[in-house]
Amino acid sequence: MNNFIFSYPTKVYFGKGCVKEYLASLLRGYGPTVMLAYGGGSLKKSGVYDQMISILAEAGKTVVEFGGIMPNPTYAKVQEGAKLVKEHHVDFILAVGGGSVIDCSKIVSAQAMTDSDIWELENVKREYPTKFIPMGAVVTASGTGSEMNGGAVITNEAQKVKTGRDYPAANARFALMDPTYTYSVPKFQLASGGFDILSHIMETYFSPCDAENVSDDISEALMRGVIRDLRASLANPEDYDARSNLMWESTMAENRIIKLGKKGDFQCHQMEHQLGAYTDCNHGAGLAVLHPAYYRHIYKDGLAKFKRFAVRVWGIDPTGKSDEEVAAAGVEALADFIKEIGLPTTLRELGVDESIDLGIIAASCNVAPGSYGKMCHAEIAAIFSECR
Ligand code: NZQ
Ligand code: ZN
Numbered sequence: 001m002n003n004f005i006f007s008y009p010t011k012v013y014f015g016k017g018c019v020k021e022y023l024a025s026l027l028r029g030y031g032p033t034v035m036l037a038y039g040g041g042s043l044k045k046s047g048v049y050d051q052m053i054s055i056l057a058e059a060g061k062t063v064v065e066f067g068g069i070m071p072n073p074t075y076a077k078v079q080e081g082a083k084l085v086k087e088h089h090v091d092f093i094l095a096v097g098g099g100s101v102i103d104c105s106k107i108v109s110a111q112a113m114t115d116s117d118i119w120e121l122e123n124v125k126r127e128y129p130t131k132f133i134p135m136g137a138v139v140t141a142s143g144t145g146s147e148m149n150g151g152a153v154i155t156n157e158a159q160k161v162k163t164g165r166d167y168p169a170a171n172a173r174f175a176l177m178d179p180t181y182t183y184s185v186p187k188f189q190l191a192s193g194g195f196d197i198l199s200h201i202m203e204t205y206f207s208p209c210d211a212e213n214v215s216d217d218i219s220e221a222l223m224r225g226v227i228r229d230l231r232a233s234l235a236n237p238e239d240y241d242a243r244s245n246l247m248w249e250s251t252m253a254e255n256r257i258i259k260l261g262k263k264g265d266f267q268c269h270q271m272e273h274q275l276g277a278y279t280d281c282n283h284g285a286g287l288a289v290l291h292p293a294y295y296r297h298i299y300k301d302g303l304a305k306f307k308r309f310a311v312r313v314w315g316i317d318p319t320g321k322s323d324e325e326v327a328a329a330g331v332e333a334l335a336d337f338i339k340e341i342g343l344p345t346t347l348r349e350l351g352v353d354e355s356i357d358l359g360i361i362a363a364s365c366n367v368a369p370g371s372y373g374k375m376c377h378a379e380i381a382a383i384f385s386e387c388r
Contacts, residue, residue, distance in 0.1 A: 001213050001261030009171040010148045014248065016240070019051065019138055019176045026174050027162045030112065030134060032092025033112045034061040037105045039069045039097045046184045052096055056329040070195035072276055072283070072300035075119055075156045078098070081108035093135035098193070099144030102137050105308065106152035106170040108326065109133040110289060122165055130169065137172040143193025143284060145254025147175035155277055157197060162277035174384045177251070181245040187234060191341040192284030193228035194246060197222060199268060199287045200253040205309070206302055207370040207386045208263040215258045222258070223313045225249050267368040267375055268353065269296050271368060271383070274365045279352050289350050292335040293386045297379065299327045302372030306330055334387055358384040
């Protein structure tokens with residue numbers, strides 16, 4: 001294993017009724033003005049918005065609303081939020097939503113505490129912000145695990161760059177996770193978020209170290225769980241056990257625990273982020289298109305691990321097959337699963353048509369150092385073309 005240091009700043013409250021039970025008392029520990037950050041219409045439709053307003057009133061807070069955070073939140077939206085925080089002297093940000101709302105809130109919390117431009121600071125000067133307005137998260141969709149990490153991914157539309165950082169100091173102070181809040185997530189987003197969870201685990205698992213290690217063992221259990229719980233949630237959206245497992249699997253995939261001792265790959269995420277920067281595609285669906293093609297390129301370079309994935313995650317019987325055949329069967333089982341859960345398998349199905357120049361997108365991608373394959377921009381371009 002690689003060396004590591006581990007501690008955890010986010011306190012998690014999990015289960016049916018946890019928001020009603022704990023949120024008001026948690027908020028009492030912070031100042032009087034709370035920014036309520038949320039996305040488009042789902043919160044008002046599901047009734048969660050009304051619950052939040054009444055809990056905030058019960059806690060005696062002045063509410064500053066910051067709604068309309070879009071999927072793939074933009075730099076401009078961050079500036080809008082930071083301006084509101086400064087104008088109203090917000091003491092605490094309550095992010096209620098999926099990854100986009102929680103991510104956007106983290107960057108707003110950093111931008112509001114500095115006079116420097118946060119994009120310049122991070123992406124040009126390569127400095128990390130150190131001061132953040134405290135925030136808490138109420139999760140409404142499983143997928144990114146943003147509620148229990150410091151990661152925040154933002155799109156700079158003008159520069160066509162979608163990028164993220166993990167700032168440990170930006171972790172939410174608390175995360176409230178009531179699985180029933182995810183019942184209303186539409187099936188496409190359920191599948192997309194579920195695939196994002198699987199992707200986070202695979203991107204970690206398929207990377208050194210490759211000696212027997214705790215992280216890989218946990219990752220295999222998590223991957224089997226995501227496959228089982230996503231199938232069950234799609235079949236019955238109100239299956240509480242499946243929804244709770246999926247919600248915790250989502251958090252476990254990205255709360256840094258399975259990354260301990262691992263290098264991590266995240267090449268597919270790098271490619272999806274740039275595809276998103278140019279096309280605003282759905283994050284999990286973009287990953288679903290790219291993963292099988294990427295793994296067809298690299299599985300021979302990580303043969304032992306891909307074979308193990310095939311056998312332990314997909315139950316492929318290795319009898320009478322070469323290692324290469326077993327490993328390839330695992331990648332095809334993944335591709336079949338993507339079809340089964342109704343996600344796109346080509347860029348065309350994702351809504352990326354022939355007019356989009358994939359060469360430009362490929363050239364804008366970072367090459368991840370943890371990949372089993374030695375990737376270069378030409379190979380990334382080939383992978384994009386194979387996904388047409
Ligand atoms: O905006 P509303 O109306 O709320 O609808 C949202 C949105 O349209 C809807 N939704 C959320 N909860 C719902 C619901 N609809 C009905 N009922 C509910 N309970 O779901 C749609 C997608 O929401 P979004 O937050 O965009 O999805 P997700 O959680 O997948 O977040 C995606 C963003 O997170 C970034 C992605 O790149 C993307 O920008 N990521 C963040 C990471 C992190 N912080 O660690 C890591 C990830 O790899 C990822 O890059
Ligand atoms: Zn992701």
